Amino acid sequence: MVGEDLERxxxxxxxxxxxxxxxxxxxxxxxxxxxxxxxxxADRILGFDPETGVLRAEAGLSLLTLNSALLERxxxxxxxxGTQFVxxxxxxxxxxxxxxxxxxxxFGRHVxxxxxxxxxxxxxxxxxGTERELFDATVGGxxxxxxxxxxxxxxxxxxxxxxxxxxxSAPDFETLAERLVDAGATWPYTxxxxxxxxxxxxxxxxxxxxxxPDEAAGRTFGWPSAVxxxxxxxxxxxxxxxxxxxxxxxxxxxxxxxxxxxxHPQPFFYPLDVVHDWNRAYGSxxxxxxxxxxPKAAGVExxxxxxxxxxxxGGLPCLVVxxxxxxxxxxxxSFPKPGLTFAIDLxxxxxxxxxxxxxxxxVAEAGGRIYLTKDAFSSRExxxxxxxRWTAFDEVRRLWDPDRTIRSAQSVRLLGDDE
Amino acid sequence: xxxxxxxxxxxIGRAVARHMAQxxxxxxxxxxxxxxxxxxxxxxxxxxxxxxxxxxxxxxDLASIxxxxxxxxxxxxxxxxxxxxxxxxxxxxxxxxxxxLRDRVLTVDFTNTVHLCELAGPRLLAGGGGTLAVVSSVAxxxxxxxxxxxxxxxxxxxxxxxxxxxxxxxxxxxVVNVKxxxxxxxxxxxxxxPPFATTPEAIAPAVVRAIDRGTSVVYVPFVWRxxxxxxxxxxxxxxxxxxx
Ligand SMILES: Cc1cc2nc3c(=O)[nH]c(=O)nc-3n(C[C@H](O)[C@H](O)[C@H](O)COP(=O)(O)OP(=O)(O)OC[C@H]3O[C@@H](n4cnc5c(N)ncnc54)[C@H](O)[C@@H]3O)c2cc1C
Ligand SMILES: NC(=O)c1ccc[n+]([C@@H]2O[C@H](COP(=O)([O-])OP(=O)(O)OC[C@H]3O[C@@H](n4cnc5c(N)ncnc54)[C@H](OP(=O)(O)O)[C@@H]3O)[C@@H](O)[C@H]2O)c1
Numbered sequence: 001m002v003g004e005d006l007e008r009x010x011x012x013x014x015x016x017x018x019x020x021x022x023x024x025x026x027x028x029x030x031x032x033x034x035x036x037x038x039x040x041x042a043d044r045i046l047g048f049d050p051e052t053g054v055l056r057a058e059a060g061l062s063l064l065t066l067n068s069a070l071l072e073r074x075x076x077x078x079x080x081x082g083t084q085f086v087x088x089x090x091x092x093x094x095x096x097x098x099x100x101x102x103x104x105x106x107f108g109r110h111v112x113x114x115x116x117x118x119x120x121x122x123x124x125x126x127x128x129g130t131e132r133e134l135f136d137a138t139v140g141g142x143x144x145x146x147x148x149x150x151x152x153x154x155x156x157x158x159x160x161x162x163x164x165x166x167x168x169s170a171p172d173f174e175t176l177a178e179r180l181v182d183a184g185a186t187w188p189y190t191x192x193x194x195x196x197x198x199x200x201x202x203x204x205x206x207x208x209x210x211x212x213p214d215e216a217a218g219r220t221f222g223w224p225s226a227v228x229x230x231x232x233x234x235x236x237x238x239x240x241x242x243x244x245x246x247x248x249x250x251x252x253x254x255x256x257x258x259x260x261x262x263x264h265p266q267p268f269f270y271p272l273d274v275v276h277d278w279n280r281a282y283g284s285x286x287x288x289x290x291x292x293x294x295p296k297a298a299g300v301e302x303x304x305x306x307x308x309x310x311x312x313x314g315g316l317p318c319l320v321v322x323x324x325x326x327x328x329x330x331x332x333x334s335f336p337k338p339g340l341t342f343a344i345d346l347x348x349x350x351x352x353x354x355x356x357x358x359x360x361x362x363v364a365e366a367g368g369r370i371y372l373t374k375d376a377f378s379s380r381e382x383x384x385x386x387x388x389r390w391t392a393f394d395e396v397r398r399l400w401d402p403d404r405t406i407r408s409a410q411s412v413r414l415l416g417d418d419e
Numbered sequence: 420x421x422x423x424x425x426x427x428x429x430x431i432g433r434a435v436a437r438h439m440a441q442x443x444x445x446x447x448x449x450x451x452x453x454x455x456x457x458x459x460x461x462x463x464x465x466x467x468x469x470x471x472x473x474x475x476x477x478x479x480d481l482a483s484i485x486x487x488x489x490x491x492x493x494x495x496x497x498x499x500x501x502x503x504x505x506x507x508x509x510x511x512x513x514x515x516x517x518x519x520l521r522d523r524v525l526t527v528d529f530t531n532t533v534h535l536c537e538l539a540g541p542r543l544l545a546g547g548g549g550t551l552a553v554v555s556s557v558a559x560x561x562x563x564x565x566x567x568x569x570x571x572x573x574x575x576x577x578x579x580x581x582x583x584x585x586x587x588x589x590x591x592x593x594v595v596n597v598k599x600x601x602x603x604x605x606x607x608x609x610x611x612x613p614p615f616a617t618t619p620e621a622i623a624p625a626v627v628r629a630i631d632r633g634t635s636v637v638y639v640p641f642v643w644r645x646x647x648x649x650x651x652x653x654x655x656x657x658x659x660x661x662x663x
């Protein structure tokens with residue numbers, strides 16, 4: 001169901017989704033039905049205070065709309081995922097992280113309030129100072145604590161709308177990981193692309209910060225507005241092949257030398273968005289993603305071991321995205337914790353569930369966890385082993401939605417909602 | 420530019436108003452629900468526009484139109500354009516079976532939109548001229564089995580708009596007839612998506628360009644001009660056979 005009035009739309013539905021950019025099954029209905037509300041037409045900004053940067057908006061506001069409205073005037077989301085085709089509601093529900101996690105934490109850290117329709121039907125405001133438990137369960141709670149109607153978040157002021165970016169190659173995985181973590185001390189945005197098909201696990205390190213006005217002098221800024229959100233594209237159709245080819249090209253084009261300069265934020269933050277139509281035309285349905293974090297506590301060796309494991313499996317996409325996570329946020333099921341995170345494209349075949357299980361074995365052993373928004377195949381046992389926090393989450397949920405009227409394919413699979 | 424806007428709360432209107440707001444336009448917003456208009460007003464202000472007033476104007480209520488225009492003129496002082504994107508649609512079968520709904524569609528899409536134009540035109544002329552932009556539809560270009568009731572209202576509206584433009588353009592009233600193809604909005608959420616369907620954001624720049632230039636008839640996206648050219652040239656026996 002779709003419409004502008006989310007308050008009305010969410011009465012009696014079993015789940016709310018945004019733009020469907022999660023790769024997993026968290027935004028899909030459980031097998032035994034239930035109506036789903038789509039927030040995508042509920043996308044108005046309800047207030048913006050240029051003194052404080054606090055923005056209040058309907059939950060369906062997309063980053064694309066936000067960026068085209070406010071970046072030119074010096075404001076940017078404090079945390080952005082790698083696509084701007086996401087909604088504020090989806091960003092809260094997944095408690096998304098960006099290349100600046102080591103510095104800024106997750107999106108939820110910057111959210112000052114959400115307005116929810118809980119499973120019981122009541123409309124409740126929750127934030128760090130009100131209904132704290134409900135708020136913490138909602139941040140990263142995959143939409144299970146309530147339908148998010150409005151989000152209030154503090155945006156970041158930027159020095160200019162341009163990015164100063166530097167990148168370099170690293171000869172092997174250990175060096176890459178080390179430089180990634182080191183770069184975090186001085187750079188707000190860092191990301192690594194590891195080539196785990198290559199025996200060495202070589203890779204590229206990309207660093208960035210907002211450019212100073214004098215560095216970007218003489219450039220006229222614009223946000224490509226002709227791209228509009230492609231609707232109704234299922235999560236799996238998104239990236240696959242195209243992403244791998246893109247990654248390979250990206251790597252090859254870069255070469256060995258260090259590059260530095262001013263770049264537009266769109267290719268810096270959203271390299272895949274520019275090819276979305278191309279993806280749509282050729283993308284096959286059969287891809288998903290696996291993303292986990294290997295905790296710092298387990299040592300760099302554990303991360304290197306995971307990288308080796310991925311490499312040995314073979315046949316997987318050649319470039320894997322690696323980021324450095326800082327401290328854990330307050331969300332009860334929020335994904336990031338200190339350590340290295342790996343995002344790997346996976347073809348969906350009959351063997352995918354067992355492959356995911358093998359990954360999960362390694363991750364669980366290292367004390368790591370997986371990103372629910374990208375998960376469609378993990379078993380309940382693995383989930384509970386990696387996520388002892390689930391009981392605390394379950395308690396809050398029980399309080400606000402005793403009958404579990406809100407549920408998803410994922411919550412049935414991982415939390416046993418149909419039992 | 421100072422704009423009286425009826426229909427900015429949703430769909431095509433929301434996208435067009437946002438596009439205008441981003442360049443700093445100033446609005447008087449007209450619609451049926453003032454609280455909801457205020458929410459749209461906040462959005463447009465965050466986008467860079469300014470909102471002088473939010474005024475109740477229900478196209479089902481003829482008596483509400485003239486006072487709303489008076490209030491809008493008073494709030495903006497000088498009006499450069501009146502934009503009407505408000506409208507109503509339903510599936511053809513529903514319009515055949517539900518006479519009350521049929522009446523609403525004919526009233527909103529034709530009768531009272533014409534009344535609104537008749538009231539807005541002289542006000543624009545009195546202020547030295549301006550632009551009156553109204554959304555009709557490609558559905559008015561040729562009757563088709565699956566959409567001719569709604570299409571008749573839009574055909575009537577288009578007929579009227581072009582006549583108004585013929586008579587008054589010389590005096591400074593530029594009438595813009597906007598004909599969208601299939602646009603994915605809440606209005607069409609239950610309809611089957613045909614080829615060339617696009618989003619309101621994608622057509623907004625072309626609509627605003629047409630308003631700025633005073634283009635008398637504009638198809639958005641452009642490809643629908645060619646599509647309708649083809650549809651208009653189909654022989655009648657084919658129109659009887661085809662179900663589109
Ligand atoms: C190319 C690409 C790159 C990405 N990069 C990153 C990245 O760098 N970092 C990162 O963290 N993530 C990343 N993601 C994942 C993406 O940010 C998340 O999946 C995000 O939640 C998607 O937002 P959405 O609006 O599309 O939500 P959906 O996919 O529609 O929904 C995701 C979850 O949020 C819930 N939800 C959505 N809206 C509401 C609401 N209004 N109320 C209650 N629940 C709601 C849904 O029920 C579901 O559980 C990436 C995805 C893609 C496709
Ligand atoms: N979508 C398409 O494919 C398409 C194609 C061709 C033509 N059109 C035409 O384009 C226009 C906009 O369509 P859309 O798709 O943007 O529709 P929409 O999303 O449903 O928006 C309709 C707008 O009209 C307003 N409205 C409806 N009834 C009204 C009334 N009685 N009084 C005042 N305002 C009223 C609504 O205000 P509220 O917020 O109060 O509901 C809303 O702002 C319509 O004229 C439609 O016929 C659309």
